[in-house]
Amino acid sequence: MTPEQLRDVVRSAVASAVERGALAVAVPDDVVVDRPKNPEHGDYATNLALRLAKAAGRPPREVAEVIAAELRQQPGIDAVDIAGPGFLNVRLAKAALGQVALQAVAAGKAYGRTEMLAGQRLNLEFVSANPTGPVHIGAVRWAAVGDALGRLLESSGAEVTREYYFNDAGAQIDRFARSLQAAAQGRPVPEDGYAGAYIDDIAAEVVAAEPGLAERADDEQLAVFRSRGVELMWVEIRSSLSGFGVVFDVYFSEWTLHEAGALEKAISRLREQGHVFEADGAIWLRTTTFGDDKDRVLVKGDGEPTYFAADCAYYLNKRERGFDKVLIMLGADHTGYVGRYKALVAAFGDDPDTNLEILIGQLVNLVKGGEPVRMSKRAGNVINLGDLVEAIGADAARYALARASIDQQIDLDLDLWSRQTSDNPVFYVQYAHARIASLLRAASDLGLVLGEPADVDPALLATQRESDLLRAIAEFPQVVASAAELRAPHRVARYLEELAGTYHRFYDACRVLPRGDEEATTLTTARLWLCAATATVLRNGLAVLGVHAPERM
């Protein structure tokens, strides 16, 4: 029995108490069932009685007593104790708990999936780095976390479109093109341009691909550097991302919005809503109506639309594609966007609290040898995605970036994460999986097979360490669901570390395979199922994070 299943049982116990007049409360639908830290507190605990006490007008322990009496009638429940101020501590029947191992193995990849977000169409935008340079370290965090979040939302039943928006229109692309041209001509890059070895490389590639380029007129050259350069940069970005295991469903070009007249359309739509005005020769959106700090310019005095105007058009485009909600992951250096973005959503007549969700994540500092790694674009020593993968590997990088809350600035120690030792949390988790894989191979060599669930006696999994492991396995679906709801993939990573530890302790205490010339027993079979169930959860959890679950290490 998993905590969710128990939650239903508890709810019906309350309903039954209410029905027979023993309790005068509304049956709550947000019953909290959790796994107590202290094993003396049973397999699961709920604070329900504490929560209902006020509504029932009775002391918590008295309410607890009523619910406990009902609960004790339910199948699969061994004992119900009342503790402390009124906690209900539930001990499951051994078979009911052991059953979890069978459920997990039978469900396989589906174990942990829920339908919590079924029917929701979500657009998840992240990374969205401009094609003027490689994906730098700051954006890599969003690649890891955003991709994991996408998997998490899908695991909860949502239909997710991962989207990368790239700004291929506007001034910084001009600067990029001029930088390439300067590099090709052996001149220093312009003051406001882009520097770095990659500029020289791409300039050389453009020159090689376009014979006779040097003889053409200056503005013609620039156009070539612009289109070819962006294209090449774009290829590099996509390939570094795919080397990181991140592939988007949609790569959305800002230029296509300009081309299609989407900006004008968005502006006129906003005008119809009555939020557009002109002042100082520019066209503005009155975002202050919707709580923004100041109004925002849509079209500048020189007639050029702003980036913000493109944001409006892009948002409208997403909504027209039928997404219920637009999620955008941004770094803390874009905090200033939130107010204006919420306002533009409201200006279109949408609800910024339901149609939009902006996730702001804090920045990453790199550390090496205990010292912060100083990066400067000008000096060209910026660490980009490719460098990071080369330094510590894609699995370690993804795991390191995804295991911390996005609200937390993190120090990423390149020395630590490049070590192939147990210092490194990702190895701790992966090792647990490899260890089980090895054990299952050994079992198979002995001719031992899992067989059918009906032939397993789950009540045999009765020791403390086995129960601990079963409870941890049972918790996984709830971990996935709450991580999705809270947009917090790191919870999955932390859970996996705990699960790995719980498995190692089980392994240490419980012999699985027969020794020497002993015969396999029904306990052997039950424990093999428990191992297989653990491996299933480790695989599914690592899959959410986009990290491999190795069979061998």
Add this chain to the structure above:
RNA sequence: GCCCCCGUAGCUCAGGGGAUAGAGCACUGCCCUCCGGAGGCAGUGGCGCAGGUUCGAAUCCUGCCGGGGGCACCA
């Protein structure tokens, strides 16, 4: 000045109002003639400060201190 995020063990970080605040690493001492010791057990050690709400606060509210980020007709 205003807005956002964060201050938890020596270090890197978990802790969505609940019971004795956790993990990994580091440090000290241990553990299988046996399935992967990349493991396990035990010990040392902590909620920035001050108020408030609550039966109960690391968690919610206010103030202060400290760190990071943001406040463009830039993208």
